[in-house]
Amino acid sequence: MTGRVITITSGKGGVGKTTATANISAALADMGHKVVCMDADIGLRNLDVVLGLENRIVYDLVDVVEGRCKVRQAMIRDKRLEELYLIPAAQTRDKNAVAPKDMVRICDELRQDFDYIVIDSPAGIERGFKNAIAPADEVVIITNPEVSAVRDADRIIGLVEAEQKGPAKLVVNRINTEMVERGDMLAVADVLELLAVELIGIVPDDSAVLVSTNKGAPIALEPKSKTGQAFRDIARRLTGEEVPFSASNGNEGFLGRLSKLIGTKEGRNA
Amino acid sequence: MTDVDATQIDIKGIREGLLVTLGEGDWPQLEQALMGELQRRGDFLKGAKLIINVDAHELNVASMSRLRDQVTDSGQLLWGVLSSSAQTERSAQLMGLATRIHDGSREAEAEDAEEYYEEAALQDLGPDSGILVRRTLRSGASVHSPGHITIIGDVNPGAEVIAGGNVVVWGRLRGLVHAGANGDEGAIVCAMDLAPTQLRIAGHIAIPPSERGEISPEIARVQAGQVIAENWTLG
Numbered sequence: 025m026t027g028r029v030i031t032i033t034s035g036k037g038g039v040g041k042t043t044a045t046a047n048i049s050a051a052l053a054d055m056g057h058k059v060v061c062m063d064a065d066i067g068l069r070n071l072d073v074v075l076g077l078e079n080r081i082v083y084d085l086v087d088v089v090e091g092r093c094k095v096r097q098a099m100i101r102d103k104r105l106e107e108l109y110l111i112p113a114a115q116t117r118d119k120n121a122v123a124p125k126d127m128v129r130i131c132d133e134l135r136q137d138f139d140y141i142v143i144d145s146p147a148g149i150e151r152g153f154k155n156a157i158a159p160a161d162e163v164v165i166i167t168n169p170e171v172s173a174v175r176d177a178d179r180i181i182g183l184v185e186a187e188q189k190g191p192a193k194l195v196v197n198r199i200n201t202e203m204v205e206r207g208d209m210l211a212v213a214d215v216l217e218l219l220a221v222e223l224i225g226i227v228p229d230d231s232a233v234l235v236s237t238n239k240g241a242p243i244a245l246e247p248k249s250k251t252g253q254a255f256r257d258i259a260r261r262l263t264g265e266e267v268p269f270s271a272s273n274g275n276e277g278f279l280g281r282l283s284k285l286i287g288t289k290e291g292r293n294a
Numbered sequence: 295m296t297d298v299d300a301t302q303i304d305i306k307g308i309r310e311g312l313l314v315t316l317g318e319g320d321w322p323q324l325e326q327a328l329m330g331e332l333q334r335r336g337d338f339l340k341g342a343k344l345i346i347n348v349d350a351h352e353l354n355v356a357s358m359s360r361l362r363d364q365v366t367d368s369g370q371l372l373w374g375v376l377s378s379s380a381q382t383e384r385s386a387q388l389m390g391l392a393t394r395i396h397d398g399s400r401e402a403e404a405e406d407a408e409e410y411y412e413e414a415a416l417q418d419l420g421p422d423s424g425i426l427v428r429r430t431l432r433s434g435a436s437v438h439s440p441g442h443i444t445i446i447g448d449v450n451p452g453a454e455v456i457a458g459g460n461v462v463v464w465g466r467l468r469g470l471v472h473a474g475a476n477g478d479e480g481a482i483v484c485a486m487d488l489a490p491t492q493l494r495i496a497g498h499i500a501i502p503p504s505e506r507g508e509i510s511p512e513i514a515r516v517q518a519g520q521v522i523a524e525n526w527t528l529g
Contacts, residue, residue: 179452182432
């Protein structure tokens with residue numbers, strides 16, 4: 025088995041990297057893939073909290089790097105999904121406890137046993153970010169429809185290209201469709217026009233995400249939730265499936281403009 | 295001159311190790327001051343690779359091997375000797391010491407700053423030459439040239455383009471642009487969509503209005519001490 029390493033990053037903090045990591049991992053595992061997600065945010069861990077696994081941590085990523093335990097021992101199995109594991113970050117150390125080559129080594133080991141290794145990157149462009157993208161086969165950028173987040177995403181896309189990990193894929197998180205219709209928010213189309221990378225997901229702004237995060241239960245596992253569906257669609261697109269963007273999260277004009285843009289972008293790449 | 299001030303000895307980290315620069319003075323005093331300094335900072339410098347710049351002092355093989363032994367005794371390694379004297383350089387080479395360091399500063403900086411444009415290669419260009427960049431410049435990217443710059447692609451907000459000559463963007467220009475950066479008031483900036491965060495020509499700075507009408511190719515230049523932009527039309 026040769027697993028794919030997918031790194032979730034953003035540049036700017038607070039756009040939903042950890043939530044996206046938890047939900048995409050859960051959705052992939054729910055589809056029957058063997059998945060391990062890894063928290064690369066050493067010192068500010070929270071993927072364990074979002075997955076509701078905080079109280080089961082014995083060993084962490086830094087313990088693996090420094091040889092105090094085997095990778096297997098640091099993996100925590102999810103409560104709900106048989107095939108989902110978490111490798112938590114250390115809370116009492118900092119980013120410098122791990123080097124990019126450590127991440128490559130650990131991921132190479134994990135590739136043999138898992139279909140997908142999903143890495144939650146810390147915010148920023150320093151060591152933690154470099155650690156997170158060093159082993160990546162694919163990089164997914166999370167952004168919000170807001171100028172500062174898009175600006176940072178643009179910078180990150182450039183850095184990912186420079187590290188030859190590109191082209192990155194894009195998820196626009198926290199889209200409020202009503203506001204987009206009123207023209208209040210930077211629409212997805214505007215974001216895409218600037219960033220010009222492949223869009224693999226649009227996630228609505230939904231207070232249910234907050235509730236599920238606080239409960240430690242990924243919303244991707246709630247079959248009726250539209251937001252959960254958005255994350256499941258992202259997971260399917262990551263596996264290579266063609267999933268059309270659902271018409272329910274926007275009016276026709278918006279979607280029309282969007283598909284036109286996606287069309288142009290593909291034309292440009294050809 | 296007999297007294298050598300130890301404060302004139304400068305030690306700084308470079309890629310290869312520590313570069314030691316000596317002050318003025320006669321060699322025996324300099325050597326003594328150096329050894330004193332190495333011993334004083336012994337713990338801090340333990341095991342360090344030293345590259346010593348002896349400037350024009352002439353050292354034969356015997357005095358250089360004495361220097362090496364003393365450095366070894368004080369717990370460091372003499373790795374290289376830089377000198378403008380051919381005699382000294384030859385002695386160093388005979389002893390297998392490095393006599394050249396590559397200027398790592400630019401390289402290291404470029405790596406750190408994630409500069410993915412080879413600025414170094416552009417240094418030799420004269421003002422009448424130019425470069426062509428065929429990609430989109432994203433936030434954080436920067437292109438500099440003493441000549442002209444043509445970009446086929448967009449210049450996103452947060453990216454910068456700085457040219458001694460003119461700047462032509464075959465795409466959307468939304469970042470910072472500076473044409474005529476060396477003071478040429480005749481420089482121009484043109485783009486398919488001219489909407490930079492800031493536009494500079496020579497010493498003039500303009501902030502384009504945020505409200506814009508229909509997008510069309512525009513050209514900006516300095517006229518009567520003001521930066522103006524007009525539609526770029528055929529004929």
